[in-house]
Amino acid sequence: MQIRYKIKPIFLLFLCLLFILPVVFAQNTDTLKSDIYSKLKCCSCRVSFDKCGCPEAKEMKAYIDALLESGASREDIFYKTAKKFSLKTIQDEQLRQNIEKKLIQEAGKNRPQIFLEPASFDFGSVNKRQGKISKTFKLSNKGNSPLVIKNIKTSCPCASVSLKVNKTKSPYFGTEGSPGDWQSEIKPGKSGELELIVDLASPHVKTGRLTRDASLISNDPVYPEVSVRVEAEVKD
Numbered sequence: 001m002q003i004r005y006k007i008k009p010i011f012l013l014f015l016c017l018l019f020i021l022p023v024v025f026a027q028n029t030d031t032l033k034s035d036i037y038s039k040l041k042c043c044s045c046r047v048s049f050d051k052c053g054c055p056e057a058k059e060m061k062a063y064i065d066a067l068l069e070s071g072a073s074r075e076d077i078f079y080k081t082a083k084k085f086s087l088k089t090i091q092d093e094q095l096r097q098n099i100e101k102k103l104i105q106e107a108g109k110n111r112p113q114i115f116l117e118p119a120s121f122d123f124g125s126v127n128k129r130q131g132k133i134s135k136t137f138k139l140s141n142k143g144n145s146p147l148v149i150k151n152i153k154t155s156c157p158c159a160s161v162s163l164k165v166n167k168t169k170s171p172y173f174g175t176e177g178s179p180g181d182w183q184s185e186i187k188p189g190k191s192g193e194l195e196l197i198v199d200l201a202s203p204h205v206k207t208g209r210l211t212r213d214a215s216l217i218s219n220d221p222v223y224p225e226v227s228v229r230v231e232a233e234v235k236d
Helices: 002-038 055-069 074-084 093-107
Strands: 114-117 120-127 132-141 147-154 159-165 184-186 191-199 208-218 225-235
Touching: 002 055, 002 074, 055 074, 074 093, 114 208, 114 225, 120 132, 132 184, 132 225, 147 159, 159 184, 159 208, 184 191, 191 208, 191 225
Parallel strands: 120 225
Antiparallel strands: 114 132, 132 191, 147 184, 147 208, 159 191, 208 225
């Protein structure tokens, strides 16, 4: 009888741990996920990251969830997410600066360094009858090794983008981006021209505020994905 009396509390404790610990762990994971989501943003969309359902956000969320399940720390999740997708996904300024310093230190002085100017352009008031409007951005390599542009694409079917390096100009690409075998190289200290065209006559363009992006993926280890933006106030 004494042996049974000693075993019973231990068995009850085991059962409690068996059922309570998973609940506590799930609650802690959900809290951590909410905290991480609150400090992130989708590069292409303006809605909050936790509510965003675009393909890019879904890919990021799946990646973060996998890291959480693996037991990765909060700091490691932010670092890996920024490295895989972009520093621009980090909404918290101080956090982004800390990760940027770490990535720059890891990359070393010989990395390619992508630079776009201007980062955005506002056409002001435009009329749908104007048809196509365009803006050319300067794309420079301020690093010490060749910058390889691997993909360029737009955020809307009404927009197209092309890259000219030296005398070679790429075809115009849309939302699907450039084909897998396409790439363009910019030598250190050199630059190219990125042309973004928006067709105002497109059914995808409505009256009111218009915002369209062109994004680039390159071998810059600190900023593997960057984008430029054009804006306008569209009138009939």
